[in-house]
Amino acid sequence: DSQNGSAATMEEFLNQEEASTKRIAHGDIIDGVVVRVDPDEVLVDVGSKSEGVISSRELGTREAGTPDLHAGDHIKVFVLQPENEDGNVVLSLRRARAESVWVKAQEQQATGEMMDAEVREQNKGGLIVNILGLRGFLPTSQVSRSHSSNLQELVGQRIGVKILEVNRKRNRLIVSQKAAFDEDRARQRGELFDKLKIGDEIEGKVSGLTTYGAFVNLGAADGLIHISELSWDRVANVADVLQVGQDVRVKVIKLDPDTSRISLSLRQLGQDPWDHIEKRFPPGAIVEGEVTKIKKYGAFLQIGDGIEGLLHISELAWEHVEHTEDVVQVGQHLRVRVLQADRSRRRISLSLKQAEDPSTRPAESEVSDYPGEIERVPEAERERVYAEVSAAPQE
Numbered sequence: 001d002s003q004n005g006s007a008a009t010m011e012e013f014l015n016q017e018e019a020s021t022k023r024i025a026h027g028d029i030i031d032g033v034v035v036r037v038d039p040d041e042v043l044v045d046v047g048s049k050s051e052g053v054i055s056s057r058e059l060g061t062r063e064a065g066t067p068d069l070h071a072g073d074h075i076k077v078f079v080l081q082p083e084n085e086d087g088n089v090v091l092s093l094r095r096a097r098a099e100s101v102w103v104k105a106q107e108q109q110a111t112g113e114m115m116d117a118e119v120r121e122q123n124k125g126g127l128i129v130n131i132l133g134l135r136g137f138l139p140t141s142q143v144s145r146s147h148s149s150n151l152q153e154l155v156g157q158r159i160g161v162k163i164l165e166v167n168r169k170r171n172r173l174i175v176s177q178k179a180a181f182d183e184d185r186a187r188q189r190g191e192l193f194d195k196l197k198i199g200d201e202i203e204g205k206v207s208g209l210t211t212y213g214a215f216v217n218l219g220a221a222d223g224l225i226h227i228s229e230l231s232w233d234r235v236a237n238v239a240d241v242l243q244v245g246q247d248v249r250v251k252v253i254k255l256d257p258d259t260s261r262i263s264l265s266l267r268q269l270g271q272d273p274w275d276h277i278e279k280r281f282p283p284g285a286i287v288e289g290e291v292t293k294i295k296k297y298g299a300f301l302q303i304g305d306g307i308e309g310l311l312h313i314s315e316l317a318w319e320h321v322e323h324t325e326d327v328v329q330v331g332q333h334l335r336v337r338v339l340q341a342d343r344s345r346r347r348i349s350l351s352l353k354q355a356e357d358p359s360t361r362p363a364e365s366e367v368s369d370y371p372g373e374i375e376r377v378p379e380a381e382r383e384r385v386y387a388e389v390s391a392a393p394q395e
Helices: 002-020 093-111 177-195 377-389
Strands: 029-037 041-045 052-055 074-081 089-092 115-123 126-131 134-139 158-167 172-176 201-210 213-217 222-226 247-256 261-265 286-295 298-304 307-312 333-342 347-351
Touching (some): 029 093, 052 074, 074 093, 089 093, 093 134, 093 158, 115 134, 126 158, 201 222, 222 247, 286 307, 298 333, 307 333
Parallel strands (some): 052 089, 307 347
Antiparallel strands (some): 029 041, 029 074, 041 052, 074 089, 115 126, 115 158, 126 134, 158 172, 201 213, 201 247, 213 222, 247 261, 286 333, 333 347
């Protein structure tokens, strides 16, 4: 019995001893503590039944930046061989550092964090970068749009990138500047929307022109000045007002975070010409204007900066007029009488015939057959005409 008890005790001891030692395999990266530094090797306690050894060959080729080793130092080592002929674990400090960097690259890929990379050179397919001390590849398709036309200008610079692919077996590391740029811009855009308020006046640079307006770069996002918000005057061509690259000060008139749209206005920084319209153009006043548009129901005249009035076809002449263009043409300058100015509805009614010399007015009998009652037709038509036309340039 005593013999059986001793055998059991010995077995338990061996099991505990085996459990207390690490199972080490080739390729493992493990923690160790330097036990002794000799000229030809470094002994490292790795928790195994025998000590690990870093050979003199490795010590003689250690990379720049590797610290000198001293007894008691805690280090990470790579297992080259779990056990050599002497029963020691063969270790590599250099491989541990290299493999740790690849592990870190995999972790950075998984988290999607933006990293710093140095652009070393350009090749046929893109750029070679140094990231975490590893050689990475930035394909041309993954270069930020702002630099995609000239890759050479990035050589020697440090740029932000995200890791797209890590393949240790093939020593393959693919990165993207575009993904990092887009993420950073999205973050900045969110901060911009948090900061901006409707009514704010901000500085920007014109980044593009279209037939319907101008885009303004605000740093983290582009805003749009619709053509109707460029000037109080009617604008036919955006390029008549703004040019690409021009610095502008604009007013924020609408924010839509869901679609990342910012609506801007240039004209609202100036005084609204309709603010005192009734005083500027009182009923009965004679003013001069230029014909800007011809319609079947009349003509529009610009009689001031940002002010257009309607000259209804019934107010062109005392006699019946079949076609507006029979009396007036675009670009023609006319003297007209103001019939009514309405600030709230931004409307002005004009008359050409009533601005003429009263002596030229025909007798009532000569115009009695004018279709539709002269005094009522313009007023009735005016509502429909203004509803149709006054908003047209804004669309």
